[in-house]
Amino acid sequence: MALTIRGLSKTYPNGVVALKNLSLSIGNNMFGLLGPNGAGKSSLMRTIATLQEPDAGSIDLDGINVLTQKDAVRRILGYLPQEFGVYPKLSATDMLNHLAILKGVAVVAERKEMVEALLQQTNLWQVRKKALSTFSGGMKQRFGIAQALLANPRLIIVDEPTAGLDPAERNRFLNLLSSIGRDITVILSTHIVDDVRELCSRMAVIAAGKVLLEGSPAEALTALDGQIWSRIVATDDELRGLESQFQIVSTHLVSGQHEIRVFSASSPGTAFRAVPPGLEDVYFLTLSRNNKN
Amino acid sequence: MAMLWEFFSFELRFRAKSLSTYVYFLIWLAFSFFCVASESFGPVANTNGKILLNGPWANSFQDAYALLFGIIVIAAIFGTSILRDFQRDTYQIVFTKPISKFAYLGGRWAGSFVTTVFAFSGLMVGTFLGTLAPWADHARIAPNQAWWYLQPFLSIVVIQIFYIGSLFFAVAALSRKILVVYLQGVALFILYVIGITVFSATRSLEHFWSGVLDPIGVLMVDRLTRYWSVVERNSQLLPWNFSGYSPGVFLYNRLLWTAVGVAALISVWAMFPMSVEALTARSQGKRAAKARQQEAEESRPVRSRVVATLPRVRQIFGTATIFAQYWSLTRLRIRIITREIPFWGIAGLMVAFAVNNGYFAGRVGGVDVWPVTYLMLQAVEGSATLFFVIVAALYAAELIWRERDNRFDGIHDALPIGGTTDWLSKLTAIVFVELVLLTLAMLVGMLMQTVLGYYHYEVLQYLKELYVVTLPQVLGTAMLALFVQTMVSNKFIGHGIVIGVVVLQPILFNFGWENTLYLPGAVPPYIYSDMNGYGHFVPALFWATCYWSAIFALLGVVSIAFARRGAEVSLRARAALARRAARRLAPAGALLLLLAAGSGAWYYYNAHVLNEYLTADDRRRLQADYERDFKRYEHLPQPKVTAVDASINIYPEHRSFDGTGRYTLQNKGTQPISQIHLTDQHEAVSNVRFDRPFHLQSRAPRDAYAIYALEQPLAPGEVMTLTFSVSHATHGFRDGNELAQLAYNGTFFDAEFFPGVGYDPSVELDDPRRRREQHLGPLEEMAHRGDPVESRANLFTPNSDWITYHTVVSTSDDQIAIAPGYLQREWHQDGRHFFEYSMGSTHILDFYAYLSGRYEVRKEIYASPSGPINLEVYYDPAHGYDVDDMLACTRAGLDYYQAHYSPYQFRQFRIIEFPRYRTFAQSFSNTVPFSEAIGFITRLRKPTDVDLTYFVTAHELAHQWWGHQLVGGRVEGSNMMSETLAQYSAYMVIQHKYGKDYMHRVLRYFLDRYLRGRAGEVRHEPPLALVQREPYVWYEKGGQIMYTLADYVGEEQIDRALSDFLMQYRYANAANQVDAADSTDRSGAVQQPYPDTRQLVEALRAHTPPELQYLIDDGFNRIVLYDNKALSANSKRLPDGRYEVRLEVQARKVQADGNGVETPMPLADYIDIGVFKGLKDEEQPLYMRREKITQEHQTFTIVVNERPTRAGIDPYNKLIDRIPDDNMIDVGRE
Structure with a gap:
């Protein structure tokens, strides 16, 4: 599976530019999409998931024209939208079974086996007969994951899949995804940088409808090796002073005090100590560079 | 208080900025504007054409009617005002401020109230503007009077806004659910409409509680004003006191509902929690907590963290x-x-209403009938149709929007399913729901038939009606709704459009847009008949259904192309996607387009090319043209028809007939006649020939009127013959308006297809409103009694006095053909069935009919003093129920009429059933066609039931005397000499069978119809002896006057008077004519006057004692109304064990003029005073005495043997009284 996106542009009727001549190549692997709110991640994913028409550009999936041969895409697609609801008064089993039929899993025994396996995997087995509408947010999200994985999809698009999951469930899901994501294309959008770090072999950072960075997380980290410095700042005045002096990547609160991270080719001063770069640094730096341009 | 003002003014400011406030105002303005400016619009449009459009009654009724639809507006304004904070989540901010509950609720409520009153004031503005419209019917617009606007507005609209609004406000405030707010208005509206439908199905005469309890007022206004004359409707407002014919109903109603409104406000103030949780939240919260607990237990993570591979x-x-x-x-x-x-x-x-209506399916017009399947279907389906349509529209919207409403669209839309599959499954889901409802309706129908003791289940008819006729129409609505909901951006806008399309149809139809081909989803009207099944309606129904189904399915294809899928929801984006899908959908679209065009073209060819397409307005214009062009010939001397000989071939399977006829015409005037004028109403006449040289002088378009000039005039007394061909061929089908006279089984047409000599005034339009539309003057009044010309003309057939009649009629081999006359010969020839009938030399009216059908025949010979009489009933094999009753009544009637009036002039009497396309029975000479709807399924369940079959049979039989022996002149009053006397004769026959107490019920029933009839009078009500065209006078009033006269004077006396009158005046002008062309006797042929009501009234007067002479004057020459009332009644037990009753009564009497203006009359009348035992409506008399009443108030002391329960004045309602219920009251104890 290889997904080739070329020159994708989309402007909404209200004038908001969602995608600006965006091109990407996504291979047979886990592909992470990082970007701030409104960057165009969801627009991009909806377009790949056949739910939205671009103004211009093309998407090719192993010879399938995604924009015109939608049905062919839908047959091999597993899609988890960022936000979704459920029908009232239907159980998880019934709903998954129904969706499996719609996805062409025609053999009853196979369907049953798949539905049961997914309920087990998403830890919904005990509540499989309960109405979906009574599910909590996390349970609903797990149901969403289960339905996206029905019928062994070869293209999986998951939009913020770990939102609303508790840490244990998040790990479970990432495990599950990585176990099936060997020979297929998985596109995962998230604002949790750790998801990408843990899971993805390739990633892209998107902002304002453009790709700011594309590569493997490891490469991106290597590029920053030795250039991230950290320091604890006690007062707001001090922070203000440093802000004008250095390129601050991020600040965190640690026990009520600011820990700032600064990007610098050489040591910015003795108060700073060198720290190993994180993917978050890559992300913030990419964004702030884009802002400056 | 300042805080209250703050909330109030905020609410007002908010509403003043809101567009919807002005939209509501404009809606009401437009509604009432068109009610006045266009006569075909609104609730008053279909009532009496003399009612002022801006009069007090019109304003009251319009207000009540507007409020029916206004429920939804009131719900929208009041509901949203309290819900706004919860909808926008501002309640957390508002409730944390130090505000009082009173100010918060009061301000919101008062603001909504003022806003709603403002919106509805559009009603008054609209009416006012309507009166200024130059094109409006200013004959019906009076100078504007402010109080006529304000009183209804204050007492109906404002009060109703108060309590309906308060109710909705309370419900919204306490439930805090947006859905409840949106639905409560619609729910109340639907419940009310259905409730009214159900109530009117029972045809109850009850008018106190039904008026008091009516929350909206449509029924209440009807109950209050049902007997109001035109003058009252144009001058009186609904009374704010205890006056009127339903005393206090209006006041009680307003008080009751105002109290409900106040109660609603108090409860909302007491129960409204100024907190985040709704009132209902506590129980919900408990349930939620329990669910949470369970969930926590169940979702404890499973320990194993090993990821198993998913199966392939x-x-x-x-x-x-x-x-x-x-x-x-x-x-x-x-x-x-x-x-x-x-x-x-x-x-x-739906089931509840179907059960209720089904229970009353066996009750038509207050009469118990067998609940045959068509009646049961009408009952269970009639009330359910609204449900079918609502369900179609509702679920179409839900299904279109469900994925989006549930936010499941992200998943759903990316599934590998085709748009067509998705759409078809939505349609199928609606089909399923509708099938459930239709099947429920069918099961309820059969259940109720069982309950009512009718076990002849016609499953096939249920299936045809529900699944073949109704289902496609309902699905049409569903597909339309699916389409609309696909195209619009909001569910509620969609609902509005769908409702609009459905509601618009009858309105457009009223405006003369009657074409099935452009009224969405319309089918032409059809009537199922047990005799004829769906009969000739099938092709039109089939093709119309086909046409609209194809169009709606085509919309379905468009819906598939435009379906919302994914994030692209703007219509432009979807249009682009639709273009891409077009190629795939084109074949289906083309096929449906072809089907729609094909069936539409075929329908058009049939309805507009093969047949002439005429709207109701076109038909009225033709009538008006006829009157305008030819009325001037009305009094032109013409020869009289004296003999008819016709040979008619009926082809029932083609709904056609042809034949030839010969009239013998005699000049019975004093001047020679040189022109013969012929009216041909149905373009059925051709080959007109006279037995002497003639030429066609002129012929009107459509052959409506032709004038033939005779080369040699017809001298006075001279006789000649006219021969002609007559035929009518049915081609294809029409867009409604099928001729009811022609049917596959049950043909029944009369002489209207034959040439009519001279001008035919029965063609004239009689509704004044319609006459104004056609720019005709007022309808000509009938001539006064004694008019030299008109009193010499036969009332029924002005261009004939009496005829002799001979005919040969044939029909298809399996049918029986019938015409008046004695059967001479019956034979089969060339696969057809022939009958020859002749009246010999017996004179009959120039009034005959041809019938044909597949009949079962019951014959018996009745030995009467004048010789044997053949009694025959021709009926549908399934309708044998009442045949015995008909025969029994015929025997009883012949007995009574022969003994009391005169001998029967014929040797046979035949009753023939015909399909229920028309619902009457009509008396031809010795031949009575009787509609299957009124006579053949009557059923007597209780001894108190009105025996309609018996009654109608006796009435029609009596016409053999009153109408076929005695005929009046063509002057005012004459009609009562046939109809009133037939009605009276029937009462007597009924009374002999069922007794006097039974007549009480019959009279009550007919009294209501008289009073409603006079309230609907479009011209002016005449006294009985001067009646012209007013059936409610000659049937219901006349019957009551004659019955009471006989009751007061004595049946023997009255019958002797009638007999004397009949023997003196019957067969007027029969002796002065020749009956056949070969006769040479031309002597003494000068026309004599026919009798009129002066002679009848004098005959009755001669047999009435002096002290009761006032009854003759009141009954025949005046319009007199009583207001009798029992004021109090108390009894005490006397020492001897008897009871003494003290009864205080009131009696009043007024005379009304033709418009209903009343003047008091002095009282010196004999009125029954009675005391009864037993419960209300089951009273048995203990004491009954006719007293002379001269005072308005009088007290009687009466001693009776048993304990009295009821007492009163005129307890049997023998006198005409607009409040018949208060004549009796319960007897209290002292």
């Missing part, structure tokens, strides 16, 4: 999968619908 499955995409997808989607959608409460609520409500 195969995906198969092919036809089988498409079907599996379709089926799975459909099942899911059905499950969601059936698992929700609304569906069961709708189904339950």
Whole structure:
């Protein structure tokens, strides 16, 4: 599976530019999409998931024209939208079974086996007969994951899949995804940088409808090796002073005090100590560079 | 208080900025504007054409009617005002401020109230503007009077806004659910409409509680004003006191509902929690907590963290999968619908109404009949149709929006399913729901038939009506709604459009837009008949259904192309996607387009090319043209028809007939006649020939009127013959307006297809409103009694006095053909069935009919003093119920009429059933066609039931005397000499069978019809002896006057008077004519006057004692109304064990003029005073005495043997009294 996106542009009727001549190549692997709110991640994913028409550009999936041969895409697609609801008064089993039929899993025994396996995997087995509408947010999200994985999809698009999951469930899901994501294309959008770090072999950072960075997380980290410095700042005045002096990547609160991270080719001063770069640094730096341009 | 003002003014400012406030105002303005400016619009349009459009009654009724629809507006304004904070989540901010509950609720409520009153004031503005419209009918617009606007507005609109609004406000405030707010208005509206439908199905005469309890007022206004004359409607407002014919109903109603409104406000103030949680939250909260607990237990993570590999499955995409997808989607959608409460609520409500209406299916016009399947279907389907349509529109919207409403669209839209599959499954889900409802209706129908003791289940008829006729129409609505909901951006806008399309149809129809081909989803009207099934309606019904189904399915194809899928929801984006889908959908679209065009073209060819297409307005214009062009010939001397000989061939299977006829014409005037004028109403006449040289002088378009000039005038007394051909061929089908006279089984047409000599005034329009539309003057009044010309003309057939009649009629081999006359010969020839009938030399009216059908025949010979009489009933094999009753009545009637009036002039009497396309019975000479709807399914369940068959049979039989022996002149009053006397004769026959107490019920029933009839009078009400065209006078009033006269004077006396009168005046002008062309006797042929009501009244007067002479004057020459009332009644037990009753009564008497203006009359009348035992409506008399009453108030002391329960004045309602209920009251104890 290889997904080739070329020159994708989309402007909404209200004038908001969602995608600006965006091109990407996504291979047979886990592909992470990082970007701030409104960057165009969801627009991009909806377009790949056949739910939205671009103004211009093309998407090719192993010879399938995604924009015109939608049905062919839908047959091999597993899609988890960022936000979704459920029908009232239907159980998880019934709903998954129904969706499996719609996805062409025609053999009853196979369907049953798949539905049961997914309920087990998403830890919904005990509540499989309960109405979906009574599910909590996390349970609903797990149901969403289960339905996206029905019928062994070869293209999986998951939009913020770990939102609303508790840490244990998040790990479970990432495990599950990585176990099936060997020979297929998985596109995962998230604002949790750790998801990408843990899971993805390739990633892209998107902002304002453009790709700011594309590569493997490891490469991106290597590029920053030795250039991230950290320091604890006690007062707001001090922070203000440093802000004008250095390129601050991020600040965190640690026990009520600011820990700032600064990007610098050489040591910015003795108060700073060198720290190993994180993917978050890559992300913030990419964004702030884009802002400056 | 300042805080209250703050909330109030905020609410007002908010509403003043809101567009909807002005939209509501404009809606009401437009509504009432058109009510006045266009006569065909609104509730007053279809009532009496003399009612002022801006008069007090019109304003009151319009206000009540507007409020019916206004429920939804009131709900929208009041509901949203209190819900706004919860909808926008501002309540957390508002409630944390130090505000009082009173100020918060009061301000919101008062603001809404003022806003709503403002919106509805558009009603007054609209009416006012309407009166200024130059094109309006200013004959019906009076100078504007402010109080006529304000009183109804204050007492109906404002009060109603108060309590309905308060109710909705309370419900909204306490439930805090947006859905409840949106639905409560619609729910109340639907419940009310259905409730009214159900109530009117019972045809109850009850008018106190039904008026008091009516929350909206439509029924209340009807109850209050049902007997109001035109003058009262144009001058009186609904009374704010205890006056009028339903004393206090209006006041009680307003007080009751105002109290309900106050109670609603108090409860909302007491119960409204100024907190985040709704009132209902506590119980919900408990349930939620329990659920949470369970969930916590169940979702404890499973320990194993090993990820098992998912199994491999195969995906198969092919036809089988498409079907599996379709089926799975459909099942899911059905499950969601059936698992929700609304569906069961709708189904339950529908069943409840169907059970109720089904129970009354066996009751038509106050008469018990067998609940045959068409009646049961009418009952269970009639009330359910609204449900079918609502369900179609509702679920179409739900199904279109469900994925989006549930936010499941992200997943759903990316599934590999085709748009067509998705759409079809939605449609199928609606089909399923509708099938459930239709099947429920069928089951309820059969259940109620069983309950009512009718076991002849016609399952096939149920299936045809519900699944073949109704289902496609309902699905049309569903497909339309699916389409509309697909195209619009909001569910509620969609609902509005769908409702608009449905509601618009009858309005457009009223405006003369009657064409089935452009009224969305319309089918031409049809009537099922047991005799004829769906008969000739089938092709039109089939093609119209085909046409609209194809169009709606085509909209379905468009819906598929435009379906919302994914994030592209703007219409432009979807249009682009639709273009891409077009190629795939084009074949289906083209096929449907072809089907629509084909069936539409075929329909058009039939309705507009093969047949002439005429709207109701076109037909009225033709009538008006006829009157305008030819009325001047009305009094032109013409020869009289004296003999008819016709040979007619009926082809029932083609709904056609042809034949030839010969009239013998004699000049019975004193001047020679040189022109013969012929009216041909149905373009059925051709080959007109006279037995002497003639030429056609002129012929009107459509052959409506032709004038032939005779080369040699017809001298006075001279006789000649006219021969002609007559035929009518049915081609294809029409867009409604099928001739009821022609049917595959049950043909029944009369002489209207034959040439009529001279001008035919029965063609004239009689509704003044319609006459004004056609710019005709007022309808000509009938001539006064003694008019030299008109009193010499026969009332029924002005261009004939009496005829002799001979005919040969043939029909298809399996049918029997009937015409007046004695059967001479019956034979089969060339696969057809021939009958020859002749009246010999017996004179009959120039009034005959031809009937043909597949009949079962019951014959018997009745030995009467004048010789044997053949009694025959021709009926549908399924309708044998009443045949014995008809024969029994005929025997009883012949006995009574021969003994009391005169001998029967014929040797046979035949009753023949015809399809219920027309619902009457009509008396031809010795031959009575009787509609299957009124006579053949009557059923007597209780001894108190009105025996309609017996009654109608006796009435029609009596016409053999009153109408066929005695005929009046063509002057005012004459009509009562046939109809009133037939009605009276029938009362006597009924009374002999059932007794006097039974007559009480019959009279009550007919009194209501008289009083309603005079309230609907469009011209002016005449006294009985001067009646012209007023059936309510000659039937209901006349019958009552004659019955009471006989009761007061004595049946023997009255019958002797009638007999004397009959023997003196019957067969007027029969002796002065020749009956056949070969006769040479031309002597003494000068026309003599016919009798009129002066002679009848004098005959009755001669047999009435002096002290009761006032009854003759009041009854025949005046319009007199009584207001009798029992004021109090108390009894005490006397020492001897008897009871003394003290009864205080009131009696009043007024005379009304033709417009209903009343003047008091002095009282010196004999009125029954009675004391009864037993419960109300089952009274048995203990004491009954006719007293002379001269005072308005009088007290009687009466001693009776048993304990009295009821007492009163005129207890049997023998006198005409607009409040018949208060004549009796319960007897109290001292």
